[in-house]
Amino acid sequence: EGFNANVAAAESLNAFITATPDKALDAADRVDADRAAGKELGSMAGVPIGMKDLFASEGVQTSAASHILEGFKPPYESTVSRKLWEAGAGMLGKLNLDQFAMGSSNESSYFGEVVSPWRKQGSDAKLAPGGSSGGSSAAVAARLAPAATGTDTGGSIRQPAAFTGITGIKPTYGRCSRWGIVAFASSLDQAGPMAQDVTDCAIMLEAMAGFDPKDSTSLDMPVPNWEAALSSDLKGKTVGIPKEYRMDGLSADVAKAWDDGIQWLKDAGAEVVEVSLPHTKYALASYYIIAPAEASSNLARYDGVRYGLRDLPEGANLQEMYAATRAAGFGDEVKRRILIGTYVLSAGFYDAYYTQAQKVRTLIQRDFMNAFDQCDVILAPTAPTAAFELGEKTGDPLEMYMGDVFSVPASLAGLPAMSVPSGVNGDGLPLGLQIIGKPFDEQGVLNAGLALE
Numbered sequence: 001e002g003f004n005a006n007v008a009a010a011e012s013l014n015a016f017i018t019a020t021p022d023k024a025l026d027a028a029d030r031v032d033a034d035r036a037a038g039k040e041l042g043s044m045a046g047v048p049i050g051m052k053d054l055f056a057s058e059g060v061q062t063s064a065a066s067h068i069l070e071g072f073k074p075p076y077e078s079t080v081s082r083k084l085w086e087a088g089a090g091m092l093g094k095l096n097l098d099q100f101a102m103g104s105s106n107e108s109s110y111f112g113e114v115v116s117p118w119r120k121q122g123s124d125a126k127l128a129p130g131g132s133s134g135g136s137s138a139a140v141a142a143r144l145a146p147a148a149t150g151t152d153t154g155g156s157i158r159q160p161a162a163f164t165g166i167t168g169i170k171p172t173y174g175r176c177s178r179w180g181i182v183a184f185a186s187s188l189d190q191a192g193p194m195a196q197d198v199t200d201c202a203i204m205l206e207a208m209a210g211f212d213p214k215d216s217t218s219l220d221m222p223v224p225n226w227e228a229a230l231s232s233d234l235k236g237k238t239v240g241i242p243k244e245y246r247m248d249g250l251s252a253d254v255a256k257a258w259d260d261g262i263q264w265l266k267d268a269g270a271e272v273v274e275v276s277l278p279h280t281k282y283a284l285a286s287y288y289i290i291a292p293a294e295a296s297s298n299l300a301r302y303d304g305v306r307y308g309l310r311d312l313p314e315g316a317n318l319q320e321m322y323a324a325t326r327a328a329g330f331g332d333e334v335k336r337r338i339l340i341g342t343y344v345l346s347a348g349f350y351d352a353y354y355t356q357a358q359k360v361r362t363l364i365q366r367d368f369m370n371a372f373d374q375c376d377v378i379l380a381p382t383a384p385t386a387a388f389e390l391g392e393k394t395g396d397p398l399e400m401y402m403g404d405v406f407s408v409p410a411s412l413a414g415l416p417a418m419s420v421p422s423g424v425n426g427d428g429l430p431l432g433l434q435i436i437g438k439p440f441d442e443q444g445v446l447n448a449g450l451a452l453e
């Protein structure tokens, strides 16, 4: 009965695109066999997890929630998922997401929107689970999976975690291999875990991270034992509060949660100081040039020849086949990004937009480095509001983009950043706080997160 109830819940959330329960059961069998044989078990032994459908799964449809990749079964496994299987985890299925990870609400999926398991008190209105990792957040929040993978280009692990009351960390750029992850914006894309709490995230991130010669931007650094060094004692640590993040559009409930968080970190022994990130106001503009620019280049490979969908109208030549395939295969948001990306990279506008955005990116990185002269980690909201209703922002892409204001700066700077739950607002909806750390200092981020739990 419980199982059937779970299946019904799973169907109403639309969190999974493909279910692979046999793979999870196989992993459990392998653990039993290893245990019987007296072998040492991996850190994820027998844990059934959901995989965002952006990670290549050998022999299993990997769609990026797009029509253009529908039916694409990679002949290879992504490095991150291979590492998780080697650590003993098993795959429950492939999780829904915004198409090609472009979005903040999981409404741009070709396979339909994901519904958050949360409701406002006294309302039946369906809420967004956040995005792009909305299948991951909904599945973990609804206890359909103890943990799931996510990817974060401009907030796609942190914002869905905040919207659904779970924990998610985007490590330093380069910690997790991008090999076998469908590329959105390669200089920003990072994988990370989404789970119930900080400890589970630490364990899972350890299994996911590590140098990979197949990714030229992979960090050639040892993976620390983050779980073993977890500590919520922040004595001697300084937490920075960026004054520019107190901006218009920050909702009163989130501002209150932020103040509560500051107090909790003080209670844990931290000193709290104000810091300045003066270029914050240019972060969204810079991100929404750089990310589409890289996306337009990365998505050129979907041409009807190499992967998935081919639309070949009667008598069409090669160019016409490309056009027909891309017209049918990409959703509106993906087309919007390709158009913006090709525009800002075009000869006439490259310097005015793309070069300028890259310069701003450098300034944003410097802002953080200056702030980290004064503090060990930064505490900020993850998103300016709690979860919004499905359909509320789909008519206004710019308003949707504005919700990423607190998550894109850490992405542009390549910094580790985590969202942890910080209670509920007056409507009973979860809120999240974000901790941003120095490069490679996932430990500092995890420890501050633990102090907030």
Ligand code: GLN
Pocket: 101, 102, 103, 104, 131, 132, 151, 152, 153, 154, 155, 156, 157, 184, 291, 404
């Ligand atoms: N919401 C942001 C966007 O639409 C970030 C998405 C992501 O991190 N993949 O680009």
